[in-house]
Amino acid sequence: MNKWEKFKRKFIERFPEEDPQLLDYIAVYDIIRLVVSGTSNRDIADILYESEDYVESVTLEFLDFSGYKENLDFSPILQYQRLINRGKQYPFFSQCERFLDIKRKVDDYYARN
Numbered sequence: 001m002n003k004w005e006k007f008k009r010k011f012i013e014r015f016p017e018e019d020p021q022l023l024d025y026i027a028v029y030d031i032i033r034l035v036v037s038g039t040s041n042r043d044i045a046d047i048l049y050e051s052e053d054y055v056e057s058v059t060l061e062f063l064d065f066s067g068y069k070e071n072l073d074f075s076p077i078l079q080y081q082r083l084i085n086r087g088k089q090y091p092f093f094s095q096c097e098r099f100l101d102i103k104r105k106v107d108d109y110y111a112r113n
Helices: 003-014 021-036 041-048 052-063 076-086 093-112
Strands: none
Touching: 003 021, 021 041, 021 052, 021 076, 021 093, 041 052, 052 093, 076 093
16 A cells, blocks of 8 residues: 555544545645636646656546637636636536536535544
């Protein structure tokens, strides 16, 4: 068992009422927040001192797409928040919805603890 798995086990023992995946959400939060802001995988890797492959694997696992090759000229999450109530639908909306679901869970955890 690697260190991360040991750490997760200790977290679950200490906080049995919490969703075990919450720790994963907290660990990758900065990556997925930057992705839904329109930042490229390469720039995220540079900012967070990670490999592009790791950024892409996190993006695939948590947002169900591979991320962006280049920085976008707009922020998908801001566009989502502006357009969702207008009945419009764009391909990046599903990633934004996944991110907001994770964000709610993380925010709820921090509000309680």
